[in-house]
Amino acid sequence: EAGVTQFPSHSVIEKGQTVTLRCDPISGHDNLYWYRRVMGKEIKFLLHFVKESKQDESGMPNNRFLAERTGGTYSTLKVQPAELEDSGVYFCASSPFLGGAYEQFFGPGTRLTVL
Amino acid sequence: GENVEQHPSTLSVQEGDSAVIKCTYSDSASNYFPWYKQELGKRPQLIIDIRSNVGEKKDQRIAVTLNKTAKHFSLHITETQPEDSAVYFCAARPTGNQFYFGTGTSLTVIP
Numbered sequence: 031e032a033g034v035t036q037f038p039s040h041s042v043i044e045k046g047q048t049v050t051l052r053c054d055p056i057s058g059h060d061n062l063y064w065y066r067r068v069m070g071k072e073i074k075f076l077l078h079f080v081k082e083s084k085q086d087e088s089g090m091p092n093n094r095f096l097a098e099r100t101g102g103t104y105s106t107l108k109v110q111p112a113e114l115e116d117s118g119v120y121f122c123a124s125s126p127f128l129g130g131a132y133e134q135f136f137g138p139g140t141r142l143t144v145l
Numbered sequence: 146g147e148n149v150e151q152h153p154s155t156l157s158v159q160e161g162d163s164a165v166i167k168c169t170y171s172d173s174a175s176n177y178f179p180w181y182k183q184e185l186g187k188r189p190q191l192i193i194d195i196r197s198n199v200g201e202k203k204d205q206r207i208a209v210t211l212n213k214t215a216k217h218f219s220l221h222i223t224e225t226q227p228e229d230s231a232v233y234f235c236a237a238r239p240t241g242n243q244f245y246f247g248t249g250t251s252l253t254v255i256p
Contacts, residue, residue: 034188063242063243065246072246073236125242132177133179135191136189
């Protein structure tokens with residue numbers, strides 16, 4: 031079974047530019063999560079999709095971040111315009127179950143560097 | 146919201162020794178506590194988890210203990226091996242579906 035995939039693995043952009051990250055969850059997983067880890071800190075929740083609907087976007091830092099999951103399959107996270115503090119590793123995770131105590135399967139992450 | 150603290154941030158042990166990583170949480174509603182291991186350049190992977198109705202769980206050389214009263218849980222790795230070297234993250238899940246993670250522990254096992 032293929033795991034969660036993310037593209038690109040690395041992205042280096044200048045402040046003010048736009049970047050779009052993509053996540054392909056495990057096939058059949060309705061739940062898709064975005065997390066971010068800023069260097070040395072915790073992995074922090076950004077938002078949660080159930081199929082194509084945003085279930086919880088309480089962790090999104092501000093309106094420069096836009097997440098979509100059209101059709102309920104892959105998801106994109108766009109940062110526009112990027113700021114220095116947006117640098118970090120962006121993880122995507124997926125899970126087949128809603129609620130309860132279940133594993134979330136993580137992708138390898140996209141390392142974003144904003145110069 | 147939930148706040149998870151993790152200690153130590155770095156840990157070095159000799160091969161064959163034990164390693165212990167400790168986490169505390171603040172939200173008494175948390176009922177699921179997974180531990181993830183992230184090897185260099187790889188994705189975080191679940192290595193063990195525990196639910197709030199259980200006090201201890203073991204899987205070969207790895208064990209997790211949970212003290213609900215004190216709101217802390219710990220990861221224990223016995224007979225450490227070089228391949229145990231990685232960053233370990235604890236997490237807690239209160240109500241809702243998101244995980245709250247600790248800041249990670251970088252474990253180095255010295256051959």
